[in-house]
Amino acid sequence: MRIICETGFYKFYPNSIAEVKRFGAKYGIELVECEDYFTFPILAALPKFSLIGHPYSGVILGLANHAGKREEVLEANGLAYSVSLNRLILSSTLVFKKINYNYSNYIVMNTLPQAYNYDDNGLITGFSGFVDVDVMKYKIERFFYQNLLDL
Amino acid sequence: MKIFDANCAAGIVLVDGLPVVGCSILGEGVGASSGYLVMAENNLVYLPKTTPDVKTLIELIESLCDNISSITVTTIALGSPTSTPINSAAFVALKAQLTVLKTSLK
Numbered sequence: 306m307r308i309i310c311e312t313g314f315y316k317f318y319p320n321s322i323a324e325v326k327r328f329g330a331k332y333g334i335e336l337v338e339c340e341d342y343f344t345f346p347i348l349a350a351l352p353k354f355s356l357i358g359h360p361y362s363g364v365i366l367g368l369a370n371h372a373g374k375r376e377e378v379l380e381a382n383g384l385a386y387s388v389s390l391n392r393l394i395l396s397s398t399l400v401f402k403k404i405n406y407n408y409s410n411y412i413v414m415n416t417l418p419q420a421y422n423y424d425d426n427g428l429i430t431g432f433s434g435f436v437d438v439d440v441m442k443y444k445i446e447r448f449f450y451q452n453l454l455d456l
Numbered sequence: 457m458k459i460f461d462a463n464c465a466a467g468i469v470l471v472d473g474l475p476v477v478g479c480s481i482l483g484e485g486v487g488a489s490s491g492y493l494v495m496a497e498n499n500l501v502y503l504p505k506t507t508p509d510v511k512t513l514i515e516l517i518e519s520l521c522d523n524i525s526s527i528t529v530t531t532i533a534l535g536s537p538t539s540t541p542i543n544s545a546a547f548v549a550l551k552a553q554l555t556v557l558k559t560s561l562k
Contacts, residue, residue: 354458354495357477370478372458372495381498 306438309342310431311449313385313396313420314376316342317436327438332417334391339375347393348386351375355382362393388419396421400428411435411444418445426450462493462502469493469502476500507561514558521551 306328307318317336319325325343329335339349347362355367355378362384371381379385385396399421406412406424411434420431427450434445460471465488469476476493479500483489491504525547 356471356474356495359471359474359476369498370476370495370500371498373497377497 306436307433308417308436308443309433310418310420311376312380312430314344314348314379314431315386315417316344318342324438328436331438331441345386345391347391348375348379351379353378365393385420388417404429406445411446412448414443414445415441417443418448424448458495460493460495462491464489464491464502464504476502510561511558514554518551518554518558521547521554525551 336343354372361367369381431449489504
């Protein structure tokens, strides 16, 4: 099942619905359909806009005025999905953890990579890759990095 | 793009009763109004409904027509100071046209 993470927003593109079911059973969180991909329920429920000081997600108030794609609005608000907590947190609180991995044809990881952690190349804002739902290994093709000009 | 029903009072735009920060107002924004908030990416603009202002303006002109008509009637009754009395019927007809316009604003 293909995974694309953009600025802390995780999208899953299964070959069959069976992959979604098996992933949900093993991961512990059932993915839900959202537009042309599957994602975590908390991300699927996000609105496509936010207004400063207005309700955005649950008790979280909007930190920015923005309308667009869910992932764009999430980024505009400085938030990201926390893989370990299964909730939205400020992306700035994630930047202190390093992702360690070994190179091969793919970067193979046992856990879902967390956006806004870092590696030796810089701050990781997302990635593209696959999840092998049989063995629950994440095969990362490439990481996306924070543009230094955006810092 | 996203469009919300909105209100504006004293230059502050409200959506669902909460103020909107960083919003441009396409108008004077002085008087209270209702309208729409349009969002495109991080740009916001409030568009007030302008027809209520037009309607009020028409009502004021209608009132003015009534006043002028009554004055001309009085003037004619007393004998016009000029040799060409004002035709009050013209103002009655004008008011009728304004009334039609008011009820069919685009």
